[in-house]
Amino acid sequence: MITNSTFSNDQETMELIDRYLLEQLDEIELKQFQDRMEQDFNLRSLVLEQKQEMRAVEDYSLNQAMNSFHEEALREKITKKMVGPCRICFNPDRNFNLDSFYRPFRGKYFCQ
Amino acid sequence: MQKNTNINIKDLSGSEIVSLIKMNDGQTLKRLYISNFRKVKKYVLKNNGDDAAAKDVYQEAFVAMWHNIKDDKFSSEDSSSVNGYLYRIAKNKWLDHLRSARYKRTSSIEKTIKVDAPEIMETDEKNQKIKILLESMEKMGERCQTLLKLFYFERKSFREIAEIIGMDEASARNAKYRCQKQLKKITEEIPNP
Numbered sequence: 001m002i003t004n005s006t007f008s009n010d011q012e013t014m015e016l017i018d019r020y021l022l023e024q025l026d027e028i029e030l031k032q033f034q035d036r037m038e039q040d041f042n043l044r045s046l047v048l049e050q051k052q053e054m055r056a057v058e059d060y061s062l063n064q065a066m067n068s069f070h071e072e073a074l075r076e077k078i079t080k081k082m083v084g085p086c087r088i089c090f091n092p093d094r095n096f097n098l099d100s101f102y103r104p105f106r107g108k109y110f111c112q
Numbered sequence: 113m114q115k116n117t118n119i120n121i122k123d124l125s126g127s128e129i130v131s132l133i134k135m136n137d138g139q140t141l142k143r144l145y146i147s148n149f150r151k152v153k154k155y156v157l158k159n160n161g162d163d164a165a166a167k168d169v170y171q172e173a174f175v176a177m178w179h180n181i182k183d184d185k186f187s188s189e190d191s192s193s194v195n196g197y198l199y200r201i202a203k204n205k206w207l208d209h210l211r212s213a214r215y216k217r218t219s220s221i222e223k224t225i226k227v228d229a230p231e232i233m234e235t236d237e238k239n240q241k242i243k244i245l246l247e248s249m250e251k252m253g254e255r256c257q258t259l260l261k262l263f264y265f266e267r268k269s270f271r272e273i274a275e276i277i278g279m280d281e282a283s284a285r286n287a288k289y290r291c292q293k294q295l296k297k298i299t300e301e302i303p304n305p
Contacts, residue, residue: 015285015289052241052245053292055182056246057249057261057263057265060246060249060261061266062136062141063171065141066145066171066175069142069145070145072142073145076146
């Protein structure tokens, strides 16, 4: 339940705005909050300000995360190179059981 | 950034991927990043770029894609269109780079490259504010950075944050509030150009 008290830049308001931005308000609370936003310019500007802060934190965190993703992207390429040579084992002219031939390599070198 | 360990991006529909991206799902973002990097790198290397340029342009494109999805500027029905969208942004960014004045002085390669319209349009004012906030984030202490990151990016509850940081839930709640106040204060101190 959202009270009718004046919205100011305090902890309670900030947490309520967080719940709105993170889509954690239930249907009734969301309707009440949206109604208040329509009437209250101060609340609207607080929401906008907090949204930008949230986005900046997300941006900053994504940039940090991307560096670890990048290292992993480079590692993945190396792993695929290592499993490559097994492909040359395949020789269609020779009559051997491919399944039993590859069994020892499964999970080790064979391309997945 | 939520953990979704059993995810296979190819099994998801476009709208599911979009929802997961909006929630900053770590596994989805990582798979998306890794699965598209090589294609973009190949394109950049083929068009007068190097490894470092490929990384830069790809990361810029990835952030732009993430922004557009967050702002509901992109909707998708299948997973391949998310990949295609990321590739198109990266390609346009690289073409913009090739067309830039500095590059024109040293090469005329851009004449041979097909021109696509850039897709990324964001207001300068909004970008400026975010830029200042990012600068402020860097100036914050590591504890506050972690706390805000856990709350806004990884979407952790105060109970989870409390466990990670090693404090009780009420303290985590108060600490997040103080950190956000600190972020506001640092932002106000940075001159707006």
